[in-house]
Amino acid sequence: MSGRERLCAALDFGSWSAAEPFARAVAPEVGMLKVGLELFAAEGPPAVRAAAALGRPVFLDLKLHDIPNTVEGAARSAARSGAALLTVHAGGGADMIAAAVRGAGPGVRVLAVTVLTSLDAAALDAVGLAGPPEAAVVRLAKLAVGAGAGGLVCSPLEVAAVRAAVGPGPLLVVPGVRPAGAARGDQSRVATPEAAVRAGADVLVVGRPLRDAPDPAAAARALAAALPGATARPSGG
Numbered sequence: 542m543s544g545r546e547r548l549c550a551a552l553d554f555g556s557w558s559a560a561e562p563f564a565r566a567v568a569p570e571v572g573m574l575k576v577g578l579e580l581f582a583a584e585g586p587p588a589v590r591a592a593a594a595l596g597r598p599v600f601l602d603l604k605l606h607d608i609p610n611t612v613e614g615a616a617r618s619a620a621r622s623g624a625a626l627l628t629v630h631a632g633g634g635a636d637m638i639a640a641a642v643r644g645a646g647p648g649v650r651v652l653a654v655t656v657l658t659s660l661d662a663a664a665l666d667a668v669g670l671a672g673p674p675e676a677a678v679v680r681l682a683k684l685a686v687g688a689g690a691g692g693l694v695c696s697p698l699e700v701a702a703v704r705a706a707v708g709p710g711p712l713l714v715v716p717g718v719r720p721a722g723a724a725r726g727d728q729s730r731v732a733t734p735e736a737a738v739r740a741g742a743d744v745l746v747v748g749r750p751l752r753d754a755p756d757p758a759a760a761a762r763a764l765a766a767a768l769p770g771a772t773a774r775p776s777g778g
C-alpha cells in the first residue's frame with residue numbers, strides 16, 4: 542500500500558459547500574474521503590454521493606449504536622448512499638454488529654469503533670471501563686471481528702496489540718494521528734502517522750492536521766511521503 546492509499550481525509554465541515562474545496566484539493570493526494578457526523582447531519586446521503594464523485598471510496602463514519610433492528614435498517618439505508626465503509630460502535634454488542642453487517646450487505650465493509658481515541662484511562666474509568674484502554678480495545682476488537690466486522694477503528698497506541706489479537710484479515714483504521722508538534726486538540730491516545738503505520742495501521746484518518754493546514758494538498762502529500770514504505774510520486778498525479 543502506498544503512503545497516499547493509506548491516508549483518509551476527514552471532511553469535518555458543516556456543509557458540502559464548505560467541504561467541497563478541501564475535498565477537491567485533497568482527493569488526488571489520499572486514498573479515501575471520510576464523511577462524518579457533522580457533514581452527514583447537515584447534508585445527508587448527497588454528501589456521500591458528492592464525495593464519491595471525486596473518485597475516492599467514501600468512509601461513512603456514523604458510529605451507529607442502537608438496538609440491532611434499528612442498526613440493521615440504518616446500515617441498509619447507509620449502503621444506498623454509496624459508502625464503501627461504515628462504522629458502528631463495538632460497544633453495541635455482537636448482535637448489533639452482526640445486524641449492521643447484514644444490513645450493509647456485501648458492498649460495504651463494516652468497521653467497529655473499539656474505544657474512542659478521545660478517551661484516556663481516567664475517562665474510561667469514569668464510564669465503568671476500569672483498567673488500561675488497551676485491554677478494553679482488544680476485548681472489543683475480538684468481539685467485533687467474531688460478530689463479522691470487516692475492520693476495526695482503534696488508536697495508534699493499541700494497533701499492534703489489536704493486530705496480534707485479530708490476525709491479518711481485518712482492516713485496521715486509525716484516527717488520533719498527529720504529525721510531530723501538531724496540536725492534539727480533544728484527542729487523547731495519539732501518535733505520529735509514521736509510528737501508527739510502523740505499529741500496523743492500514744489506514745490513517747486525518748482531520749484537523751489537513752483541514753486546518755494552509756495548503757491541505759501539500760500537507761497530505763508531505764504526510765504520505767513520510768510514511769514508512771512510501772514511494773515518492775509527482776505532485777497532483
Ligand SMILES: O=c1ccn([C@@H]2O[C@H](COP(=O)(O)O)[C@@H](O)[C@H]2O)c(=O)[nH]1
Pocket residue numbers: 551553577602654656657658659694716717718726728746747748749750
Ligand atoms: O475513535 C475515533 C473514531 C473516529 N474519529 C474520527 O476521526 C477524525 C479525526 O479527526 P482529527 O481532527 O484528526 O482529530 C474525526 O472525524 C473523528 O470523528 C476519531 O477521531 N476517533
